[in-house]
Amino acid sequence: MRTLTSLTPTPNAKSPVSLRAVVERITRDEVVHVARLARLDLADDEIDQFTQQLGAILEHAADVEALEVADVEPTSHPLPLRNVVRADEVSESLERDEVxxxxxxxxxxxFRVPPVLGERT
Amino acid sequence: MSALEIAAAVRSGERSALDVVEEHLTLIEARDPGLNAYNLVTAEGARAQAAAIDAAVSAGEPVGRFAGVPLATKDNMCTRGIPTTCSSRILEGWRPPYDATVVTRLREAGAVSVGKTNLDEFAMGSSTEHSAFGPTRNPHDPSRVPGGSSGGTAASVAAGFTPLGIGSDTGGSIRQPAAFCGVVGMKPTYGVVSRYGLVALASSLDQVGPFAANVADAAALFDVIAGHDPLDSTSIRDFEPTAQAVLEAGVDGLRVGVVKELAGGSGGVPGLAADVLARTAEAVEALAAAGAVVDEVSVPSSTLGLSAYYLVMPAEASSNLARYDGIRYGLRVDGATTAEMTTATRTAGFGTEVKRRIMLGTYALSAGYCDAFYGKALKVRTMMLEDFARVYERFDVLVTPTTPTTAFELGARTQDPLTMYVNDVCTIPSNLTGHPAISVPFGVGDDGMPVGVQVLAPASHDAQTFRVAAVLEAAA
Structure with a gap:
């Protein structure tokens, strides 16, 4: 049974953000790596800016990170989702030409795209 | 005239829908250049629809509940053949091949959309400053923001451009601009209004909802757009919208909880302004005077909402926005390979705030960090649902401020994303839990700008929020 104490963030979680903590949160190399995963090409000044800003945002999230919540089930969605199916009947669909x-x-x-095979990933 | 009064006059033939629409278009033409509430004004389409309504009235044919009422449509709702940009360069010029369900329903009800309203790009923001087409300004003071992300819709209603408006709310994007602009805005229970044709930001948080200048119009708008839609797999079945029916019910005996963590006390959420807290306290007093049973209540997990939200929302957004790859619609910037083309397209097409959130979400979901950040944020959602379920055993509704402050100056918070994100601290819990919440104007702050008070209710008790809002409106 979860108690109220598990809701309490660690005492230092909301302490003022120190530059040192921010630097440790996310590195410039990680920002470059994540940008590549997200298919974004960041300029040098953007990389610096995002390194600092993402660090500050993640530092703010330290209260969540610090929670001891092993016995709490995650909720990914406000409704209990079940697969929804409809009757297998022909109905209107989008106009192909319009799409x-x-x-x-x-x-x-x-859809026509540039070469895919042989590309660097 | 209110939306319901316009509709009654049009139905009875007392007023022509075309005249009504023309009057509002003239106002938009005169005043919107200074406010920039609209990305696109669809004057010709609006005139044609209004003329058809007038013809139907003359012929004695039935017309809808909102016959001839001008409507503002947030530019992240798909409109067939009409540009839908989400205020992003990446969708500039895109004409969707279908209508959002809410757009269809409102057209069938006779509401006349006069255009697509400005928003923070892809609804990511709290000020409508993060738009590729320039910021919207607050009609009460053009040096200030209208809030966001549905700032264009809020400004349209506040300026009298349209009696009704449609917005979307992922973390407060209806309620916060409603508060800043002094109008009524409501986020329904998740699944009550169809999301079909709403361009997705964070699919487990997004909800479409009504804006209006008064509670009765907002309730009528809610009743029209709510209800099951087979095109949205997360749409709730068998929901009966009854907002209009309870507007006269009063609050005698209603159990009203004041959320301690959002009332400015120690241990709660910091940064709530004294004037906003004072108006909220007065609103609570007004409810008590009207017979409500008021008590303070603690919702401990609400202090974690902001952090959890700014992990869940970017995570879902980074995944949803992967679809902007330059292949099926929108912008394409050429590249030697598909990967290079996609990277060039996204780099040119997305604004800074969108890139920031995609980066944050991609990081939060990446190997090694997913459990620590996204996984724990999902557990906070469970804790919140449990906290609110416990609180709603003792209370029918909860009252909080809608926003920590009144509308701030343009440019005041764009340099530091965290100061912008803090705007959403009172509105976020309802999105994480999927519960309904309304913002209703209640007086002004020390700066003379509108203050909004928020009423929260348990899932599917959307009507309760309107019932309480009606009492607050009468007391304000």
Whole structure:
């Protein structure tokens, strides 16, 4: 049974953010790595700015990080989600031409992209 | 005239829908250049729809509950054939091939959308300053922000451009701008209003909801947009919207809790302004005077809401925004390979705040950090649900301020993201729990700017929030 004490963040969790703590939170190299995962190309000054800002935000989240909550189940969604199916009947769907007209490059009714194979990841 | 009065006059033939729409378009044309509430004004479409309503009235055919009432539509709701930008360069020029369910429902009810309103890019922000098309200004004082992310819709209603507006609320994006602009804004229970055609920010938090200049109009708007939609797999079945029916019910005997952690005391959330707290206390007194049973109550996990939210929301957003890859719609910037094209497209198309949240979310979900951050944030959601379930055994509704302060000056908080995020501290718990909440104007702050008071209720008790708001409106 979880008690109220488990709700209490560690005493230093909301203490003023020290520069040292921020630096330790996330490094410049990690920011570069995460940007690559997110398919973003950051300029040098953006990398510096995000390193500092993401560090400060993560420092703020230290109260959550510090929680002892091993016995609490996670909630990913406010509703108990179940798969929803409909009757297998033909119904209206989106106009194919209208959908394809939104795309930047189309050929023979298909989305056209630059080469995929052989690319660096 | 209120929305309901306009609709009654149009239905009876006393007023022409076209005249009503023309009047509002003229006002928008004259005053919106100074406010920038609209990304796009759809004057021709609005006139055509209004003329069709007038023709139906003349022919004695039935017209909807909001016949001829001008409506502001947040520019993250899909409108078939009409540009939908989310105030982002990456979607500039995109014309969706379908309508959002809420757009369809309101058109069927006779509401006339006059345009698409400005927002923080992809609804990420609390001031409508993070828009690719420039900031919206607060109609009460153009040197101040209207709040966000639904700042364009809030400003439209506050300026009298439209009696009604539609917004979306992921962490307070309806309620906070409603408070800043002195109008009524409500976030329904998660799943009560269809999200089909709402461009996703954080799918487990997003909810579409109403804006209006008064509680009765907001309740009527809620009753029109609420209800099951087979196109949204998270839509609740068998929800009967009854907001309008309870507006006269009063609060005699209603059990009202004042959330201690959001009332400015020690150990609670810091940074709540004295004038906002004073108006909130007066609102609580007004409810007590109207017969409510008032008591203070502790919701311990509410102090963790901000941190949990700024892990869950960016995590979901980083995943949802992966779809902007330059392949199926929107901007494409050329590259030698698909990966290079996608990177170039996203780099050019997203603004700084969107990039910041994608980075934060990608980091929070990355190997080695996911359990420590995202995993624990999900557990905070459970703790909140348990806390509120316990509190709602003793109380029917809870009252808090909507925002820590009144509307701030443009540019005051754009340099430090954390000072911007703190705006959402009172509104976030309802998104993490999926519960309904309303913001209703209650007086002004020391600076003369509007103050909003928030009423929270348990899941599916959306009508209760309107019932209490009606009493507060009468007392304000």
């Amino acid at each position: 394809m007209a939104c795309a930047p490059d189309v050929q023979d009714g298909q």
